[in-house]
Amino acid sequence: MAVYTDVSAEDLTEFLKGYDLGPLLSFKGIAEGVENSNFLIETGSGRYILTLYEKRVKKDDLPFFLGLMGHLADRGINCPLPVKGHDGKALRTLAGRPAAIVTFLEGVSYRRPTATHCGALGTTLAALHEAGKGFTLARENALSVAGWRPLAEQAGERADDVAPGLTIAIRNELADLETHWPRSLPAGVIHADLFPNNTLFVGDQLSGVIDFYFAANDAYAYDLAICLNAWCFESDYSFNMTKGRALIAGYRAKRALNRVEIDALPILCRGAALRFLLTRLVDWLNVPHGALVRPLDPMEYWKKLRFHQSVASATAYGLVE
Amino acid sequence: MAVYTDVSAEDLTEFLKGYDLGPLLSFKGIAEGVENSNFLIETGSGRYILTLYEKRVKKDDLPFFLGLMGHLADRGINCPLPVKGHDGKALRTLAGRPAAIVTFLEGVSYRRPTATHCGALGTTLAALHEAGKGFTLARENALSVAGWRPLAEQAGERADDVAPGLTIAIRNELADLETHWPRSLPAGVIHADLFPNNTLFVGDQLSGVIDFYFAANDAYAYDLAICLNAWCFESDYSFNMTKGRALIAGYRAKRALNRVEIDALPILCRGAALRFLLTRLVDWLNVPHGALVRPLDPMEYWKKLRFHQSVASATAYGLVE
Numbered sequence: 001m002a003v004y005t006d007v008s009a010e011d012l013t014e015f016l017k018g019y020d021l022g023p024l025l026s027f028k029g030i031a032e033g034v035e036n037s038n039f040l041i042e043t044g045s046g047r048y049i050l051t052l053y054e055k056r057v058k059k060d061d062l063p064f065f066l067g068l069m070g071h072l073a074d075r076g077i078n079c080p081l082p083v084k085g086h087d088g089k090a091l092r093t094l095a096g097r098p099a100a101i102v103t104f105l106e107g108v109s110y111r112r113p114t115a116t117h118c119g120a121l122g123t124t125l126a127a128l129h130e131a132g133k134g135f136t137l138a139r140e141n142a143l144s145v146a147g148w149r150p151l152a153e154q155a156g157e158r159a160d161d162v163a164p165g166l167t168i169a170i171r172n173e174l175a176d177l178e179t180h181w182p183r184s185l186p187a188g189v190i191h192a193d194l195f196p197n198n199t200l201f202v203g204d205q206l207s208g209v210i211d212f213y214f215a216a217n218d219a220y221a222y223d224l225a226i227c228l229n230a231w232c233f234e235s236d237y238s239f240n241m242t243k244g245r246a247l248i249a250g251y252r253a254k255r256a257l258n259r260v261e262i263d264a265l266p267i268l269c270r271g272a273a274l275r276f277l278l279t280r281l282v283d284w285l286n287v288p289h290g291a292l293v294r295p296l297d298p299m300e301y302w303k304k305l306r307f308h309q310s311v312a313s314a315t316a317y318g319l320v321e
Numbered sequence: 322m323a324v325y326t327d328v329s330a331e332d333l334t335e336f337l338k339g340y341d342l343g344p345l346l347s348f349k350g351i352a353e354g355v356e357n358s359n360f361l362i363e364t365g366s367g368r369y370i371l372t373l374y375e376k377r378v379k380k381d382d383l384p385f386f387l388g389l390m391g392h393l394a395d396r397g398i399n400c401p402l403p404v405k406g407h408d409g410k411a412l413r414t415l416a417g418r419p420a421a422i423v424t425f426l427e428g429v430s431y432r433r434p435t436a437t438h439c440g441a442l443g444t445t446l447a448a449l450h451e452a453g454k455g456f457t458l459a460r461e462n463a464l465s466v467a468g469w470r471p472l473a474e475q476a477g478e479r480a481d482d483v484a485p486g487l488t489i490a491i492r493n494e495l496a497d498l499e500t501h502w503p504r505s506l507p508a509g510v511i512h513a514d515l516f517p518n519n520t521l522f523v524g525d526q527l528s529g530v531i532d533f534y535f536a537a538n539d540a541y542a543y544d545l546a547i548c549l550n551a552w553c554f555e556s557d558y559s560f561n562m563t564k565g566r567a568l569i570a571g572y573r574a575k576r577a578l579n580r581v582e583i584d585a586l587p588i589l590c591r592g593a594a595l596r597f598l599l600t601r602l603v604d605w606l607n608v609p610h611g612a613l614v615r616p617l618d619p620m621e622y623w624k625k626l627r628f629h630q631s632v633a634s635a636t637a638y639g640l641v642e
Contacts, residue, residue: 009429009522025427025523028361029352040349040361042427106346106363108330201330202346 005037005052005095012041012050015094018085019101021045036213037097040104047104049080052097057213059098064139065212066090066100068132068189073103075131077124078200078208080105105208107200115246118231120206121199122250125191125227128209129220129255132189141192141216143275145181148174151278158285162298170278173305177271182219182264190223191215195230221261224251225268228317229276229304237303245318257319265314273308277301326358326373326416333362333371336415339406340422342366357534358418361425368425370401373418378534380419385460386533387411387421389453389510394424396452398445399529401426426529428521436567439552441527442520443571446512446548449530450541450576453510462513462537464596466502469495472599479606483619491599494626498592503540503585511544512536516551542582545572546589549638550597550625558624566639578640586635594629598622 013024022044030049032038037052053062066082070090073081080102082090092099110117141147152170159166191198193214200208224247232243251257280298287295315321334345343365351370353359358373374383387403391411394402401423403411411421431438462468473480473491480487512519514535521529545568553564572578601619608616636642 008432010431010433012429023524024429026521027429028349030361031350031352040351108333108345108348110331111329112331200347203344 004035004054005097007037007039007050007052007095011095012039015092015099016043018087018092019083020086021048021083021101041101048083048101049104050094050099050101052094052099054097057098061139061213062091062098062100064137065215067137068135068215069102069212071135072128072131077128077131078105078206079128079212080208080210105200105210107202107207109197109199110201111196112235113196113231113243114204115240115243116204117196117201117206118243119246119250120201120204121194121227121231122224122247122252123254124199124206124209125194125223126251126254128191129188129223135189139216141190141218143192143214143279144216144218144222145177145271148271148274148278149178151282155278155281155285159281162281162284163302166281166302169302170274173270173274173309177267177274180267181271182260182267185219185221185261185264186258187217187219189215190218190220192218192223192226194223194227219261219264219268220255221257221264222268222272224248224257225265225272226275228265228269229272229301232317233304233307237300237307239307239317241316241318243318245320248314248317248319262314262319262321265317265319266308266311269308269311269317270305273301273305277305325356325375326418328358328360328371328373328416332416333360336413336420337364339408339413340404341407342369342404342422362422369404369422370425371415371420371422373415373420375418378419382460382534383412383419383421385458386536388458389456389536390423390533392456393449393452398449398452399426399527400449400533401529401531426521426531428523428528430518430520431522432517433556434517434552434564435525436561436564437525438517438522438527439564440567440571441522441525442515442548442552443545443568443573444575445520445527445530446515446544447572447575449512450509450544456510460537462511462539464513464535464600465537465539465543466498466592469592469595469599470499472603476599476602476606480602483602483605484623487602487623490623491595494591494595494630498588498595501588502592503581503588506540506542506582506585507579508538508540510536511539511541513539513544513547515544515548540582540585540589541576542578542585543589543593545569545578546586546593547596549586549590550593550622553638554625554628558621558628560628560638562637562639564639566641569635569638569640583635583640583642586638586640587629587632590629590632590638591626594622594626598626 026042028040030038030040035056039050041048041050072079083101084090157167198211232240280296283295284298347363349361351359351361356377360371362369362371393400404422405411478488519532601617604616605619
């Protein structure tokens with residue numbers, strides 16, 4: 001959420017000679033994105049986002065992410081469209097880093113989305129799943145069930161420093177999820193991080209989906225479970241069933257959920273909660289002493305996980321049978 | 322150079338109800354400004370900069386700064402124009418902080434301005450001085466000669482930690498400047514911080530002057546001296562007389578320099594160099610151990626000051642008699 005790499009107007013002007021975008025009219029470093037440096041630029045042909053990929057994004061994954069955005073944008077999803085240079089390539093180098101220019105999308109991210117917004121999100125999520133079909137590249141989801149044990153081991157017993165008993169609770173939950181995780185759900189490309197800050201709205205209209213840097217191949221219903229976690233809890237961690245109902249109904253308006261997916265929703269929600277609990281926990285335990293940026297609270301997802309553990313069926317999320 | 326205060330889309334939407342700017346279409350925190358939080362916002366009526374004033378700007382000075390921008394913009398200077406709310410006021414409150422919306426200006430800031438850019442800057446600086454006449458508010462320049470001794474005392478003998486001998490060198494220079502500082506030069510409103518990063522260019526056209534938060538009443542020629550320091554040295558601290566000549570000639574094309582101003586240029590340049598040496602020195606000495614943001618190097622201005630001490634007359638800066 002900062003600009004890590006400094007770019008001068010002179011260097012950017014030179015860089016833009018590789019594109020057909022017209023003269024540079026404005027550029028501002030923006031506080032956005034997951035540990036990348038982002039700039040909002042304006043040229044003679046419009047507005048764009050320039051991203052310099054910092055170390056957290058694997059360079060080998062960039063063709064998948066950029067190719068996916070192009071594939072989805074071509075199929076009507078409002079997502080950033082990577083802009084190709086004269087040489088036909090979207091992935092280039094600036095200031096010694098992999099860099100890409102994508103189209104700018106209007107809209108703002110709501111911090112407290114309403115049920116109306118949840119409904120729009122559901123429909124867009126399903127449309128994204130449908131549009132992703134036919135994309136030829138694939139990427140394993142490093143943060144699905146197989147990736148959780150290494151994270152849990154990285155945290156180890158220090159989890160108890162965050163909350164007493166957390167270590168054993170995580171161990172038990174993990175063992176249970178590994179045993180019962182559904183392995184044959186309809187799958188394809190999922191966003192995998194579609195939090196409110198990665199969607200844009202103009203009024204109540206969902207105008208854009210951004211930040212595809214966790215996208216991977218996985219179960220579609222797992223993406224829905226991530227959204228139920230990220231969009232439908234109130235600030236007191238209570239689940240808002242009106243929002244859940246709107247999200248699921250919005251999704252089903254565009255893509256049907258089969259019986260197996262519906263039955264799997266509670267365990268998928270538990271898995272999604274554990275995934276964010278674990279990555280936040282590791283970040284929390286590894287933050288340097290005295291750092292200025294406070295990492296996100298892992299306990300938020302522990303509380304959400306506790307809710308999901310109490311759920312008997314998908315109707316608890318507002319799914320109408 | 323960061324966003325210090327977080328603003329939600331919901332809060333900004335509410336805030337914009339006090340204006341007649343149309344619906345919120347986009348907003349991004351931008352890495353810009355002197356310890357204020359800045360957002361580039363787009364509404365139905367265009368693009369604007371929203372600034373939340375953090376503690377370093379005195380609230381009592383804001384009517385001067387905002388009023389000055391309005392005064393200058395009304396007189397043809399390309400500077401941000403404060404936007405008034407329904408109640409006729411430009412200065413409002415958001416997230417508990419004084420806040421204002423100003424118009425957005427196109428252009429980019431060059432890091433290595435050419436002589437052509439220096440010429441354009443000179444003409445704009447003179448135009449700004451002329452346009453400032455008739456502005457009814459006044460603000461004493463806290464960072465003119467009377468303000469330097471307190472800064473030097475704040476640094477004290479710790480200046481020697483930065484460079485051995487710096488304490489006594491500053492003391493001698495300060496005593497000399499206090500004795501010989503010109504007190505009866507033509508004066509009015511000056512920008513007082515017109516560095517390259519506070520000007521915007523589209524190609525070679527100067528498209529905007531921004532960041533008026535050091536503006537004050539002082540000698541016009543002192544503003545020119547600040548620009549000679551900020552624009553006309555190369556990265557090896559050598560003075561580029563081609564740039565100096567362009568800057569001074571550009572200035573004189575719009576506002577005449579009288580004999581006293583011309584003769585005072587060398588001492589004014591020394592004073593300007595000492596002013597930035599001292600503020601940078603105090604920042605440098607007060608930066609918390611292990612801070613992420615490295616303050617600007619005070620020694621840059623010590624080297625510039627040494628050059629000015631060797632100057633016999635304004636012709637050394639490229640002024641043509």
